[in-house]
Amino acid sequence: MADRILVVEDDEKLGAQIVEHLEGAGYTPDWLRDGDAAARTDPSPYSMVVLDLMLPGTYGLDVLKRYRANSDVPVIILTARDHPADRVRGLDLGADDYVTKPFWPEELLARVKARLRRPMLTRGETVAVGELRLDLAARVVEVEGAAVELTKVEFDLLATLAARAGQAMTRAALVDKVLDPERQGSERTLDVHVSRLRKKLGPEGKRVATVWGIGYRFDNQGSDNQDSDNQDSGDATE
Amino acid sequence: MKLRARLTLSVIALAVPIVVGVSGFGYAQMRRSLLEATHEAMVERMSAGALERCEANPTRFGRRGRGRRRLPMRLIAVYDDGLAPSGGGPPLDAELRRELADGESYAAVWLADPPRVRVAMRMPWDGPCAVILAERPADPAARLGFFRILLAAAAVALLTALAAFAAIGPIVRRIRRLEGAVRAQASGGYEGAVEIQGADEVADLARAFNDAGAAIRGQLDELSARDRALTHYLQSTTHDVMVPLTVLQGHLSELRRAVRAGEPVEPSRVRSALEESHYLASLIRNLGAAARLEAGEPMLTRHAFDLREVVERVISRHRPVADERDVAIDFAVPEHAVELVADSTLVEQALSNLVHNAVVYNDAGGHVAVILERADDRFTLRVLDDGPGLPDEELSRVHERQFRGGEARSRRPTGLGLGLHIVRDVADKHGFTLAFSRPDEGGLEVELAGPV
Numbered sequence: 001m002a003d004r005i006l007v008v009e010d011d012e013k014l015g016a017q018i019v020e021h022l023e024g025a026g027y028t029p030d031w032l033r034d035g036d037a038a039a040r041t042d043p044s045p046y047s048m049v050v051l052d053l054m055l056p057g058t059y060g061l062d063v064l065k066r067y068r069a070n071s072d073v074p075v076i077i078l079t080a081r082d083h084p085a086d087r088v089r090g091l092d093l094g095a096d097d098y099v100t101k102p103f104w105p106e107e108l109l110a111r112v113k114a115r116l117r118r119p120m121l122t123r124g125e126t127v128a129v130g131e132l133r134l135d136l137a138a139r140v141v142e143v144e145g146a147a148v149e150l151t152k153v154e155f156d157l158l159a160t161l162a163a164r165a166g167q168a169m170t171r172a173a174l175v176d177k178v179l180d181p182e183r184q185g186s187e188r189t190l191d192v193h194v195s196r197l198r199k200k201l202g203p204e205g206k207r208v209a210t211v212w213g214i215g216y217r218f219d220n221q222g223s224d225n226q227d228s229d230n231q232d233s234g235d236a237t238e
Numbered sequence: 239m240k241l242r243a244r245l246t247l248s249v250i251a252l253a254v255p256i257v258v259g260v261s262g263f264g265y266a267q268m269r270r271s272l273l274e275a276t277h278e279a280m281v282e283r284m285s286a287g288a289l290e291r292c293e294a295n296p297t298r299f300g301r302r303g304r305g306r307r308r309l310p311m312r313l314i315a316v317y318d319d320g321l322a323p324s325g326g327g328p329p330l331d332a333e334l335r336r337e338l339a340d341g342e343s344y345a346a347v348w349l350a351d352p353p354r355v356r357v358a359m360r361m362p363w364d365g366p367c368a369v370i371l372a373e374r375p376a377d378p379a380a381r382l383g384f385f386r387i388l389l390a391a392a393a394v395a396l397l398t399a400l401a402a403f404a405a406i407g408p409i410v411r412r413i414r415r416l417e418g419a420v421r422a423q424a425s426g427g428y429e430g431a432v433e434i435q436g437a438d439e440v441a442d443l444a445r446a447f448n449d450a451g452a453a454i455r456g457q458l459d460e461l462s463a464r465d466r467a468l469t470h471y472l473q474s475t476t477h478d479v480m481v482p483l484t485v486l487q488g489h490l491s492e493l494r495r496a497v498r499a500g501e502p503v504e505p506s507r508v509r510s511a512l513e514e515s516h517y518l519a520s521l522i523r524n525l526g527a528a529a530r531l532e533a534g535e536p537m538l539t540r541h542a543f544d545l546r547e548v549v550e551r552v553i554s555r556h557r558p559v560a561d562e563r564d565v566a567i568d569f570a571v572p573e574h575a576v577e578l579v580a581d582s583t584l585v586e587q588a589l590s591n592l593v594h595n596a597v598v599y600n601d602a603g604g605h606v607a608v609i610l611e612r613a614d615d616r617f618t619l620r621v622l623d624d625g626p627g628l629p630d631e632e633l634s635r636v637h638e639r640q641f642r643g644g645e646a647r648s649r650r651p652t653g654l655g656l657g658l659h660i661v662r663d664v665a666d667k668h669g670f671t672l673a674f675s676r677p678d679e680g681g682l683e684v685e686l687a688g689p690v
Contacts, residue, residue: 082526084539084584085539088539100523107554110554168570169570173611212605213568213605214568217568
């Protein structure tokens, strides 16, 4: 089911654009044009609120205050005044994020997605992306249903990257986490381990992406949904 | 109320109670000396043989003694040690009795019609004539004394008030002159100074007016300087904003023409339009940041925030433009929060400027990476790119502290402009270090570091 998003924006053009882009991204937005209406609305059916601060009627922060009285719905504030005092006040009142105008539609969508992003896994869970299945507890990796033999370092490397899937990690951080300092752990050594890991993962090896200037990233975008609660739709589940 | 009237009234208000008090005290003294004289005269008279007569026949003593001396006094009765009448006279008035019992050597009551004073006197001996009660007319002179004293004191008060009324004159005139001078100074925009005469409080007042005038003049000068600066700022800001806006309109106009003519839209033109509007947004943010930085410390708002969120936000702001230019942009942040106490808006703007430059001065197929790291109690924020980098000359110039003025404002004088100037200022204000270097692989690396 698509996430319902409440948009509170008084400007017709901007509001229409936000609604259009949210719809385009697969969300179901409801749009309110003034603060009083927003203050009267119950935010509980929504997965998220996008709230403009300068509204006719009730001021945006007062709307936020009202919502926070009995709801934990994530709220992203839209503001044109880029002053830290405003940010601090908004965050103190319980806003989760803020986007300053002008912004690219993609920018707002990125913030919305980041807030609605579900935690991918916790310790002991399995990660299943595409043809790759990673059982953290049993330290087992399967590609296309077949077990892949990994060394301790290779498994740790994959697990560390998968734990922060979609986010780049520096070589230095990976060396620190994965390599044994006693055994001359260097960034060169790391690169060698990555290259071997990729080879062993075969078609899924491309998920361990090189990030220019930084290091590596576990790429969880692709043929399957990364959310653990949606695993049953993929081939990789048992 | 004017000063003169106020002073005169004050003198009167102060003098009247003093006069009444002094008069009352003088009158009481006069009564007291009268009674003392009476007591003394009686003791003297009794000592001169009257005592024996009294003791021999207290009943008749009073009447016999009457008129024998010139003392205008009438003996009424005599009393013994216990204040009981010795010769069948009237008992002693309760008030007199009480006073004598308290150990007073005499006590008196003042009676009217005819005005007289009745005095009970304890004699310096015991026996039936130990206390003598006598009456004498109240001295008219003594009665008048109170009014005389009152009159004299009232006259003194009046004269003092008149003197005060006259003496305040020169001071009032000086204050009037000062008032005129101050008014003249105020209407002349606080130019010049009030003339100071003498060394008293009026001169102090004149000096204080001069000081206040100088302070006001200073503030006026500052305000008008600020006003000029603001006008200048507004004019140049308008110029800064209008140029990219015009370019943007040009692109849009060309796009419209192409659409109308059924020609394919040039992707490069769309990209230019996007970049121009991105630049405009960045410019306006920078102008706001510059205004806050120039206003100095009171405008900075420090609070705690997670630097990782700033990095993420800045990346998402620039990603649409980077994508359009085919420049890959990525970032890495530590797993745990990097909390900084700083002006988050300014730090974000500084990072945004570095990323903006890295994206805009890169070539298609290029890369930009932002890396936040934390080691002990320091953070390091690096912005790397593999663009053409900076020539030696500019690389040395960006290290100069005084990289400002007109150059910093203009659009792209050195390829960096206002944005870099703000980065430098933000770093200085927060005590961060800012370093530019050229990695061996080429491109540019900018490192912003500071304590967390």
